[in-house]
Amino acid sequence: MSYSLDQTFAALGDPTRRMIVETLSAGETRLSDLAEPFEMSQTAVSKHVRILSDAGLVEVEKRGRTRYCRLEAAPMKAANEWLSDYQKFWTNQFDNLGSFLVTKGDDE
Amino acid sequence: MSYSLDQTFAALGDPTRRMIVETLSAGETRLSDLAEPFEMSQTAVSKHVRILSDAGLVEVEKRGRTRYCRLEAAPMKAANEWLSDYQKFWTNQFDNLGSFLVTKGDDE
DNA sequence: GATTTACTCAACTAATTGGTTTACTAAAAC
DNA sequence: GTTTTAGTAAACCAATTAGTTGAGTAAATC
Numbered sequence: 001m002s003y004s005l006d007q008t009f010a011a012l013g014d015p016t017r018r019m020i021v022e023t024l025s026a027g028e029t030r031l032s033d034l035a036e037p038f039e040m041s042q043t044a045v046s047k048h049v050r051i052l053s054d055a056g057l058v059e060v061e062k063r064g065r066t067r068y069c070r071l072e073a074a075p076m077k078a079a080n081e082w083l084s085d086y087q088k089f090w091t092n093q094f095d096n097l098g099s100f101l102v103t104k105g106d107d108e
Numbered sequence: 109m110s111y112s113l114d115q116t117f118a119a120l121g122d123p124t125r126r127m128i129v130e131t132l133s134a135g136e137t138r139l140s141d142l143a144e145p146f147e148m149s150q151t152a153v154s155k156h157v158r159i160l161s162d163a164g165l166v167e168v169e170k171r172g173r174t175r176y177c178r179l180e181a182a183p184m185k186a187a188n189e190w191l192s193d194y195q196k197f198w199t200n201q202f203d204n205l206g207s208f209l210v211t212k213g214d215d216e
Numbered sequence: 217g218a219t220t221t222a223c224t225c226a227a228c229t230a231a232t233t234g235g236t237t238t239a240c241t242a243a244a245a246c
Numbered sequence: 247g248t249t250t251t252a253g254t255a256a257a258c259c260a261a262t263t264a265g266t267t268g269a270g271t272a273a274a275t276c
Binding site for chain 1: 113114115116117118119120121122123126129133179181182184185187188190191192193194195197198
């Protein structure tokens with residue numbers, strides 16, 4: 001139910017794996033089709049998918065001889081929420097001295 | 109100006125570094141003070157800060173013999189936006205078949 | 217039933233990571 | 247001016263990562 005932010009962030013810190021996630025956002029995809037666009041062996045892509053599935057970001061289902069992969073976005077929610085806590089630091093550029101506290105409750 | 113998502117996500121995929129970010133969100137902190145709560149050498153913490161600063165997440169300023177660290181949240185914005193693209197996959201639990209396209213434009 | 221397809225598993229390699237210690241520099245304090 | 251403080255830099259180590267190849271299995275096709 002709760003996957004670690006460690007695994008989620010680390011899994012997403014690789015361009016191949018983010019590409020896989022992007023592909024899967026279009027819908028369920030066969031492992032071999034996932035691997036096709038990459039210039040690396042299917043074994044390598046399979047390992048990436050394994051890391052994503054260990055992180056809870058991908059579900060792999062075996063039907064016949066084929067592995068179907070689909071996105072499981074739940075862990076991304078936690079990552080997104082963790083990041084959102086820092087939104088105040090990038091929306092306005094405060095002087096990074098905690099001065100944002102003063103503006104708490106203001107409307108624009 | 110644009111730091112890589114690779115570096116941002118990878119940097120945040122470590123609990124020590126996320127703790128450092130959390131600490132820095134309270135305001136500028138000396139490197140030695142950052143290191144204090146961790147059960148590892150200051151050198152190790154210094155390396156973590158280096159990774160955060162390479163990722164653009166932390167600015168280090170030398171004043172006298174002391175290094176002052178402060179949060180630079182800008183790269184987190186990009187990471188947050190990347191994640192937000194997948195929000196539709198965790199807000200309602202669609203059957204991961206792209207069926208959300210049908211509901212585009214619905215209210216609630 | 218032989219062949220092809222879609223994979224996994226195991227073994228290996230090179231590079232990176234996360235940590236250590238020891239030695240050094242530079243600023244501050246005594 | 248000696249000592250302490252705050253830090254870096256270099257060398258090292260063990261574990262992990264990102265890839266490879268080669269062999270094997272199980273399902274589909276011919």
